[in-house]
Amino acid sequence: MPFKIALDDLTPNNLGVIEKINSVCLPVQFDHQWYKESLEENQGHLVKYAFFNELPVAAIKARVITKKGHASPSFVYIDSIAVLEAYRGYGIGKKLLDWLVEESKTRFIHKIQCHGWKESVDWYVKQGFTNEGEVKGYYEKQGLTGDDANAALLSLEF
Amino acid sequence: MSRRRTAGTLFQSKEDTNFKEALKLYESKQYKKALKLVDTNLKKKSHPQSLALKGLLLYHIHAANGKNEDPDNLEPKSYFQKALKEDASNPVINHIIAIFYRALPDYTEAAKYYKLALDNGSENRNIWKDLAVSEIQLRKYKNALAARLQVLNYFQGYRANWTGLAITHHLNKNYDQAEKVLTGFEELAEGKLSDPEFVEHSECLLYKNKIIFESGDVKKALKNLKEIEKTVFDHLSVNEYRATYQTALGDHKAASITYRKLLQRNPDKTDYYYLLEASLGIEQSNITKRLKLYNKLEKFYPKSDPPKVIPLMFLKADSKEFEDKLKNYLISKLQRGVPSVFKTLKFLYKNPAKVQVIEKLVLEFLDDLAQKSKLDVDPTITVWTLYLLSQHYMFLGDISKAEEYIDKAMTHSPTLVELILFKANIAKHKGQLVEAADIVNSARLLDLQDRFINCKATKYYLRADNLEKAIEIASLFTKNDDAVNGLKDLHLMQANWYLIEESEAYFRLFKKAKNALINHLNKIDSENIEFTPELSREVKDEIDEVQKLKGLTLKRFNSVVKNYKEFENDQLDFHGYCPRKGTPRAYISMLNWADGLFNQPLFMRAVKGMSEVYLSINDDIVNREASIIYKYSEIIASSASKKSKNKNKNKTNKRREQEASKIIAYDHDLDVFGEQFVNTDEPIEKLNELFSLTTDKTSVFYLKLSFLIYIIQGKFILAFQSLKNAKDILVDPSQAILPYYLMKLVESLKNNTDPKLEAIKSMVVKSISSVFKDFNADESFDVILTKFFKLSEADGLENHYFYLKSTKLAGKYDEAVATKILELINKGKIDRDLNLDELVILKDYVEANGSEDCYWI
């Protein structure tokens, strides 16, 4: 079945949508301020929505990270990617990630990095990331229990 | 304004020159400059025309600073009186006064002075136009006709004046004359019309055609339609008129052909289908024939809804055709994810058997979806199906099922705003107003740009009596300029939806605060609590709060009334504009709209609310001595020392000023807190004034309120008449309120000691027993009530409600009935006939054990 999937921007008026999507999809909860910061310009925030038949169902939020003392950006870090459960498996997550890859490339950044549960890292691996292994205490720091996080890395080719 | 002099004068006095100059300045709105000139004139000797102009100028200068809102400001009028005293028959003075009254607006007076100006020899022929307009505004069509005849007489060269006269004839039901005037111009204009005039011409031709039809000569109208068809642009009207005429003449075959033509133009208009059926002479009961017709029509217009939906109405619920057609329709809609399916199918819900078929089909459809593998299904179809089921159960009053499905839907698609709004709706129906408001607000956060959701959230907060949050949200979409919030803009924009909701919220808060105050004072009184200065201050604050809320209630309700008066006033320009623009048909329908203006539900809500407050103010005045609030107000007033009074006053003034900035309604508002309304000594007069605006004198509300007013005024015959009329239109179970009112009438008759009224009173007593045969004032209320109204276990909420209300009104409170009501509400058995506001109030009222006053009168 052909479905209409489209991407759109974050605006001050639809900020509540990513908050909603993340709050029902992710184990970690972020406060309003954290989301608000992504509206700040020139701070390297990369946020995009995905719409399924006009309905916002997914969002990716990432940042361009420049290491201390470096002039050019070091990598892109994915803060969150989430697709509402009923809308998973339709290629929406992939579409958002593809967008991020393109954005990174236009900035001449060679790496995308993220952390995730073992299960979601499986998904990242399916998208070409390499599993960099467990990061001890990563979730503990965020007040979460359970398995440790895995780091995943995608190297971009030009 | 006339600058012509009645007699040609060679030598103009200095005063006259000044006056002329002042008039010019007036016309260019330079009121202050004009006033200076006029004042120079008046310094030395008397110049009556200048006196009159001064009145008019003062009015306009006051308008800029809000002073005209003050009913005690009689300054302009005093100048007119002086002017008239010196020269009553001066047409210029008459004219100036007329202009003042028109601006006020008081059209009766305006018409009077226009007429005087003319009678006194004014040669300003434009006054005839203004007179006509004022008379039409007053709906004095006969007087208007006289004026319009003069207008045409003087200004024959303008089509507007011909059209205007024809309209006025039409309004007087002089159909022949109206037609003649229109034809008169057509003949004059024959062959002389330029291109841009043809639209107006087309409209006037259709208007004339309509008049011919209304005169009763349908044949002539049909013939005329054929003649004008080529010239007229509005083919839709031509065909609609034609079909109506053909039907009226009994030429059904021809009518059916016309309706088919109309269907081709617009196959989505349901009416055409019914009218086509009627013209084909198909009997309503002949299902086979109807089905055949609609099957055909469906093939012709496959994209249109009506041919698919109408058969669902007449097909039998247990027939296979019904199920098939419903299935096709429903599933195709769901598959396209159309959110409004429920709305289009709502009309089937009167038939429980059909409702069952709907339920079965939708549940089956949902099952099928679940069976399919996930990626084969569009998830939005699933969510719209869940939504439909929730709406379905809600309509049936099964709240827990409705909640179950909306929760499922929201888990599935938490970003879908419609779902959240419906969830809030359910909470509202359960009387959880605060929760409901927060739910809508969570939808608002998903799309801050959406004005619709913004308004919804505002409204829900108002229902939850959270005025602060409501205005905060509403202000995101208003023009706030230098104001702290958008309240002034909402007034300026005449946002009645906001104003009425806020009025009602103030009203609830007022009642709550008043009850709390009374309870507090009763406690102090009965428990002999020492009335310390601290307690005194506390009580004073509570009293002030009650007064403030009462004032704001009336103030806001009144702003709605004000807006409606302005709507009425807005017609004025159109009396002249429409004939000029050549849109007489639209104009006539606007007049009809305006005639029903003061019966519109929103306006009636304002009247209802204000009338309750005014009646309670009247009660307070009558029962002052017995009122505990009054008692303590007196104690506080006498005990407070002058010094502390002043100190407190300063403090309250500061607080008030701060508060005022948040609730001010208008620029230059002289009465921000509505004290002018609260401090009235004549609440019944005020109420009567308001009440006289409504023109529908047959509603139950009208009768009840007029009854209460008549009782207060000691007009017993009229009071009885109201009850008698109410009896005729009230159907069970609302008749349960009658005994209470009858008892009230009997009581007032007994309490009235005026010997002059003896004969009238005994007549009313006799009439009561002859009209209300079941009523015997000597019997106990319970006995009377059971005669009027029998309540059974199985009765619904509404019946129980009326019963309870009736007992409560009579000073009793039936615990058993109250318990039953709560039980029904909690079970979610919601009566369709009881609207939601009433339900919520009912719940509050019952839960508070009847301590709160009944909302309804």
Ligand SMILES: CC(C)(COP(=O)(O)OP(=O)(O)OC[C@H]1O[C@@H](n2cnc3c(N)ncnc32)[C@H](O)[C@@H]1OP(=O)(O)O)[C@@H](O)C(=O)NCCC(=O)NCCS
């Ligand atoms: C991870 C997630 C974003 C994937 O979104 P999605 O739209 O369902 O993914 P897609 O449909 O684009 O999947 C693309 C491919 O990955 C596969 N895939 C989907 N979920 C997978 C999983 N959990 N593990 C492995 N592969 C998976 C799909 O089958 C698809 O394969 P294909 O390309 O061969 O058809 C989504 O499942 C999600 O929101 N999970 C919860 C939140 C989360 O864990 N986020 C990541 C940490 S921030």
